[in-house]
Amino acid sequence: MEMNRKRMIEMYRTMQRIRTFEERVGELFTQGHIWGAVHLYSGEEAVAVGVCSALGKDDYITSTHRGHGHCIAKGAELKPMMAEIFGRESGYCGGKGGSMHIANIERGNLGANAIVGDGIGIAAGAALASRVKGTHQVALAFFGDGATGTGIFHESLNLAAVLQLPVVFVCENNQYAVSTSVRFSSPVPTLADRAKAYSIPAETVDGTDVLAVYQAAVRAIERAREGGGPTLLEALTYRWEGHYKGDPERYRPKEEVAEQRDRHDPIRLFAACLFKDGVSTKEELEEIDASVRQDVEQAVEYAMESPEPALDSLHKNLYAE
Numbered sequence: 001m002e003m004n005r006k007r008m009i010e011m012y013r014t015m016q017r018i019r020t021f022e023e024r025v026g027e028l029f030t031q032g033h034i035w036g037a038v039h040l041y042s043g044e045e046a047v048a049v050g051v052c053s054a055l056g057k058d059d060y061i062t063s064t065h066r067g068h069g070h071c072i073a074k075g076a077e078l079k080p081m082m083a084e085i086f087g088r089e090s091g092y093c094g095g096k097g098g099s100m101h102i103a104n105i106e107r108g109n110l111g112a113n114a115i116v117g118d119g120i121g122i123a124a125g126a127a128l129a130s131r132v133k134g135t136h137q138v139a140l141a142f143f144g145d146g147a148t149g150t151g152i153f154h155e156s157l158n159l160a161a162v163l164q165l166p167v168v169f170v171c172e173n174n175q176y177a178v179s180t181s182v183r184f185s186s187p188v189p190t191l192a193d194r195a196k197a198y199s200i201p202a203e204t205v206d207g208t209d210v211l212a213v214y215q216a217a218v219r220a221i222e223r224a225r226e227g228g229g230p231t232l233l234e235a236l237t238y239r240w241e242g243h244y245k246g247d248p249e250r251y252r253p254k255e256e257v258a259e260q261r262d263r264h265d266p267i268r269l270f271a272a273c274l275f276k277d278g279v280s281t282k283e284e285l286e287e288i289d290a291s292v293r294q295d296v297e298q299a300v301e302y303a304m305e306s307p308e309p310a311l312d313s314l315h316k317n318l319y320a321e
Contacts, residue, residue, distance in 0.1 A: 003211070005279050011053055011210055012274060012285065015045040015267050016292045018069040021078060024296050025068065025085060025099075029245050033304070034085055038099045041069035043240035046266035047172050048073035050213025051140065051233075054221050060108045060126045060139040062119030064172075065100045066239070067112030070142050075107040078299035088306035095309045096317065117143055117150035120169065124156040127167035127224075138224045140168040146177025148191050157230065161198040164229035168220045171232065172207065174239040179251035195232040207237030208266040211273070238264065 022040045029038050041048070044066075052061065052073035063070040071081060076092070084091025085099045092104050103111035110126060113119045123141035130137040147153055148171060160167050171191050175182055188194060195202035201223070205216040213235055220231035238260045242249045249257075274280040 018045045039066040040241040044237045046210035047235040050210045051217045054217035062123040063112040065114045079302040082299040082303040086303040090306040117147035117152045120156045121152045127165040145173040157198045160230040166224040171234045192234040202232040204234040207235030
């Protein structure tokens with residue numbers, strides 16, 4: 001895919017949409033407008049945007065409990081997405097999925113999943129369906145570093161390697177599985193090394209550099225689409241917030257978080273790149289930022305004004321009609 005000015009500006013806009021959306025969701029949750037739990041994606045925007053910018057509209061993704069960014073990057077509209085997080089009838093899943101179970105089948109998002117690693121198997125299944133039907137669609141699974149210790153991770157990589165399925169496995173290594181540092185949970189130098197056991201290509205990429213993520217994703221997706229089989233991508237990133245909103249975060253130093261926010265902000269890094277290469281001006285990006293804030297506020301208003309699901313819908317969607 002050609003990396004032209006229009007595409008780069010759109011990537012910046014989508015990263016800012018994710019950041020602004022997540023910041024607002026965090027505020028609304030704290031104020032008591034959102035029930036349950038929310039797991040925010042702030043700081044990881046370059047991974048979702050870099051990867052999804054390389055996918056086709058008909059390609060599939062599977063997501064995680066920290067899935068708002070993936071959903072937006074795959075083309076979701078903010079209004080029904082915010083309504084879903086509010087548990088409203090006008091949400092993508094009729095208000096029944098909430099923050100951790102948003103799906104948008106029309107855009108190829110097969111759903112977020114609160115069970116760690118389970119989306120990996122679903123993506124392998126979607127890739128097998130693509131192979132059987134001959135549609136040339138690629139399936140891509142997002143998952144965190146903690147998921148590489150689950151059985152479904154190893155089973156799915158093994159199956160995908162044996163059958164040479166058109167699937168890309170994207171590990172968002174944000175350094176912590178809940179409260180456990182990856183330094184204590186994995187014996188290999190990089191999580192990409194786990195691909196060696198299944199003889200599939202792997203690559204570790206800077207997950208704060210959206211263009212580097214994009215380029216790595218293009219290589220993996222093209223390989224899958226052309227019959228070259230699966231790839232494991234490890235994106236080194238960092239989540240700015242706790243595991244969940246309200247997490248006391250006693251497991252990592254505040255100085256570490258502050259440094260990541262100050263020196264490794266993927267949006268600021270990308271903006272600096274756009275300025276340096278003459279792709280955009282500061283004024284243009286400020287206009288985008290303002291427009292995004294307005295879009296997010298409109299989504300909040302839409303969600304707050306939307307009705308809750310009717311009681312007679314309680315038992316709908318449980319079984320295929």
